[in-house]
Amino acid sequence: MIKLYGSAISNYYAMVKVFMLEKGFDFEEVYIAPTYSEPYLELSPMGKIPCIEVDEGYLSETTAILGFLESCVPEVPMMEQDGFRRAQMAQLIKVTELYIGTESARLNGYVFFGGDLNQAVADNVKPTMIKGVAAFNRLSNFSPYLMGAEITMADFFAYYTFMTARIIAKKTWGWDIAADIDGLRDWLTLMSERPMIAQMNKEHRAAIEKMQLG
Ligand SMILES: N[C@@H](CCC(=O)N[C@@H](CS)C(=O)NCC(=O)O)C(=O)O
Structure with missing residues (x-):
């Protein structure tokens, strides 16, 4: 197993x-x-x-x-079948990973673990994230999923990237990322309603509370 x-x-x-x-x-x-x-x-x-x-x-x-x-498990497809569409999905995941997820994670210490804000790092991260968010906005369809009618792995990857990146952006700059991506809020709601995600989010919240209680 x-x-x-x-x-x-x-x-x-x-x-x-x-x-x-x-x-x-x-x-x-x-x-x-x-x-x-x-x-x-x-x-x-x-x-x-x-x-x-x-x-x-x-x-x-x-x-x-x-x-x-x-x-x-190809019989439950979470990937585009056409080669070019699959590459577009990979592009979207890469943009999400590199310019939103990995960049914002440089501020994890400050946002989640009680560290001091390193203003130089914050100043360095923000321009990249602004471009990443704009690129994500350009590349996503939200009809209703990121790539179109069918859910793909890009949806799962982006959902959990934004879950954390939004908290980081809000605390560090007072920036509401969702305001800059047309359709993000409705898509987040749609994803949150999936039973497996709802279950995982309960576990995620419980784990965070446990950590905060020390
Ligand atoms: N690039 C990695 C990122 C995973 C990652 O950053 N995991 C965090 C927890 S959310 C971690 O292990 N952090 C510890 C560390 O960076 O040393 C992936 O795609 O899996």
Whole structure:
């Protein structure tokens, strides 16, 4: 059985877990906090969560994991079938990952873990995020899903990226990202209503509350 390593506190873990639930995988969850130390680096060479263990070995990096899981259960498709459309979906995920998710995460310490605000980092992050949000706005259809009529892995990836990025932008700059993306709010509501996402979000919130209580 596939093992999913990580913690419900992570939005990347949430992406993978929801994706597995939606595709009907049978899997076991193994709690682990991210750690840049052996022997975890054997599983996840950057020490990050999530990672998965399958018969063939370990895999980390969420987009790689989602791609592999997609190939395991093609009969529940979460990917565009046409080659060009598939590349467009990959483009949307890449823009979301690099210029919104990874950039905003540079402020995680300040926003989520009680660290000081590093104004130089905040000043550096914001212009990239502004461009990333504008690109996301250009590339998304919201009809009703990001790529069109069918849900794809881009929806799951972006949903959990924005869940965190919106909190970071609000606290750091008072910036409401949703105001800058036409259709984002309705799409977020649509996604939140999916039973697997609603279930995951309860677990995510509970994990955050537990962390805040120390
Ligand atoms: N690029 C990674 C990002 C995953 C990630 O940033 N995970 C966070 C938890 S939400 C983590 O492990 N952070 C610990 C660290 O960066 O050392 C992926 O796509 O899976």
